Structures are given as structure tokens and as C-alpha cells.
Amino acid sequence: MKIETSTLVTYPAGETRGRSAVIGVVPVGERHGVIVAETPFHPLDHTWPDQPADTGTIGGAPVTDCVTGALEDGGDTVHLGEDIPVRRGTPGWHWLVVHVTDTPLEGEVELVADAGHRRALSAGHTACHLAALALNAALAGRWRKEAPADGLGSPDFDQTAIASSRIEPYGSRDVYRLGKSLRRKGFTAEGLAEELPEITRRTGDRLKEWIAADAPVRIESPGAELTARRSWHCDLPEGAVSIPCGGTHLTRTAELGAAAVTLELSADGSELTMRTTARTTARTTVSPA
Structure with missing residues (x-):
């Protein structure tokens, strides 16, 4: 054939x-x-x-x-x-x-x-994007130089430092490199360990606000081809934001119901790991990114 x-x-x-x-x-x-x-x-x-x-x-x-x-x-x-x-x-x-x-x-x-498996991964992916934007905002004061901004205007730590990202059912794990390259770009890593609890709190609080806002999420795709360059869009209270993405997502932030973030710095200070966990409400409509 x-x-x-x-x-x-x-x-x-x-x-x-x-x-x-x-x-x-x-x-x-x-x-x-x-x-x-x-x-x-x-x-x-x-x-x-x-x-x-x-x-x-x-x-x-x-x-x-x-x-x-x-x-x-x-x-x-x-x-x-x-x-x-x-x-x-x-x-x-x-x-x-x-x-x-x-x-x-x-x-x-x-x-x-499998719609249940799809929904679980969609929840994890939606929470992952929201948590990344919230982390960008929480780390905004640590930049000494002007850096590329995310869709909400914060320095885009997530896209600048990301080493790996893994979506899980109702969660995600993102690893960021804090090496010399990131420091040359203007990020201050000194004192991060001491501030991590406060950064975690600010990230989690922003995530909760966005879930409560019940912001609509949609996927834009220029075509039905597998390789079409799709993007995730979310109309948050601070403004509309778009992230290139080929995965699947929920259709509103409130479908998450709740989400939590933990941040962990490696022993040598070279990596920051963010884990996001979420659960969903009873809604059943999902759409991918």
C-alpha cells in the first residue's frame, strides 16, 4: 500500500x-x-x-x-x-x-x-502553561537585564531556561537550567534558595487567581495537518496570552478546580524543578493545543 x-x-x-x-x-x-x-x-x-x-x-x-x-x-x-x-x-x-x-x-x-486519559493530560498541560506564566511573574524581579517577555509582559524565564517538560495525568514536571548562559542573559540566581518559599507562594497564588477567573482557553490551528503550527490561547484577566503548543488542553481555567505548585532547587543550585498538580471539575469538554 x-x-x-x-x-x-x-x-x-x-x-x-x-x-x-x-x-x-x-x-x-x-x-x-x-x-x-x-x-x-x-x-x-x-x-x-x-x-x-x-x-x-x-x-x-x-x-x-x-x-x-x-x-x-x-x-x-x-x-x-x-x-x-x-x-x-x-x-x-x-x-x-x-x-x-x-x-x-x-x-x-x-x-x-480514551477521553478520560485525554482529559487528565489536558488538565496537566493547561496547569503547566498557567504555572509557567505565574512563575515568570514571580521571578520578574530577578532580572538585571532586559529579557524577552512572555505574553503578559513578564521576563520569560520559562522559555529562556527550560531544559525539559513532561506532562503527566493531572500534572507536570518542568526542569530549568540556572547555568552561566542564563546568568549572562541577566538572571540573578544568588539567594534563590532562601527566597524559594516566597516565590512558590506567589506562583501558587497567581495560579489560583487564574483558575478562579474561569478564563476561556482555545486552540488556534492554521490547518488540519499534523505539523500545523498550533498555539494555546488564554484570555486571562491581565490580558490575552498565546504560547506555541501542540498538545491538548481544557477549555476554561476553572475546569482545573484546583492546582498546586512546588519548587525545588538542586543541591548544586544548577537546576530548578517545578512540579504542578491539578484536579478537574465535572465539566467534560476538552480541546487540545
Whole structure:
């Protein structure tokens, strides 16, 4: 079966179900990678693997993993995840969502992403973005030089210092480097350990305010292609803010119900770790970023 098109995705609109034609099946170890024309599944992004893949079923078969694939136009080899040899979105390549199953499939199939798992990850991702903005504001006084600002005008510590980010069900873990590069850019790390409890309090208080504000969240996408450059938008009381993002999210901040932040400095002072935990209210509508 020759693949001549990229996978279209519906998860940016909040979809968790769909039907589509199988356009290819590729080997994934001892399993099978099923590729369809259109899918509601969010795959793991190999370039920034912050949010885990959706779980669920395809054609009734459990999806054991869901990864990004790429196929050069006219080629016959689908490269998976970290083995993709080109940058995401490179012209002349088809970008694919590969659903890993124990069963090869053909024809038209029903796709069902686990809505509960999606909601848990969406809660974690929404809380992660809000906590990052709150942390930026709490650390704003530690910059000696002008730094790139986030959407609310605070120096963007999150994007300047981020080393890794991992979304978890109802939470996230972000690690920031506090090395020489960040200090040269104007960030003051001295005395951070002593101030950490107060910074944690300010970050958490701002997060609670934004949850209570019930601010709307939406995802903007220029197209249905997997590689479309999507962004997360939130209309907070201080103003509208936008962050590039390819994950999934809740539709309003109040859906979080509550969230908490902890900050931990490494023993040598070279890394700051922020853990965010959240829970959701009874609302069931979700939309991705």
C-alpha cells in the first residue's frame, strides 16, 4: 500500500472519536503501525516529547503506542520518532500518525481515543502553561537585564531556561537550567534558595487567581495537518496570552478546580524543578493545543 498523503488530525478541535480509511501498515518491532487518513489521536511528538500519546482503540484493537512518522515523497520507508532524519514539517515529506497495535488492519476503521486519559493530560498541560506564566511573574524581579517577555509582559524565564517538560495525568514536571548562559542573559540566581518559599507562594497564588477567573482557553490551528503550527490561547484577566503548543488542553481555567505548585532547587543550585498538580471539575469538554 503506497502512502501519498499526510495524516490529518482532529484532536486540536477536541475530538476523541472518528472513522477513517487505513492508508498504510508498517512494522514496529513485532507490532504493527497502522496509518489512517485522519485521526483523533494525539501522538508523541519526537521533537519535544512533553505530552504522552493518547491511548484507546483502532478498529477495536488496543493502541499500545502512538508515534509520529515521516515518509519522503515517493519513498517507501516510514521513519518513526527519533529516527526521523529531517526536521518536523520539512517540505517533500509526508507526516504521519502511526497507531501501534498487535493487529494489522485494513479498510475503514473506527478510532476511539480514551477521553478520560485525554482529559487528565489536558488538565496537566493547561496547569503547566498557567504555572509557567505565574512563575515568570514571580521571578520578574530577578532580572538585571532586559529579557524577552512572555505574553503578559513578564521576563520569560520559562522559555529562556527550560531544559525539559513532561506532562503527566493531572500534572507536570518542568526542569530549568540556572547555568552561566542564563546568568549572562541577566538572571540573578544568588539567594534563590532562601527566597524559594516566597516565590512558590506567589506562583501558587497567581495560579489560583487564574483558575478562579474561569478564563476561556482555545486552540488556534492554521490547518488540519499534523505539523500545523498550533498555539494555546488564554484570555486571562491581565490580558490575552498565546504560547506555541501542540498538545491538548481544557477549555476554561476553572475546569482545573484546583492546582498546586512546588519548587525545588538542586543541591548544586544548577537546576530548578517545578512540579504542578491539578484536579478537574465535572465539566467534560476538552480541546487540545
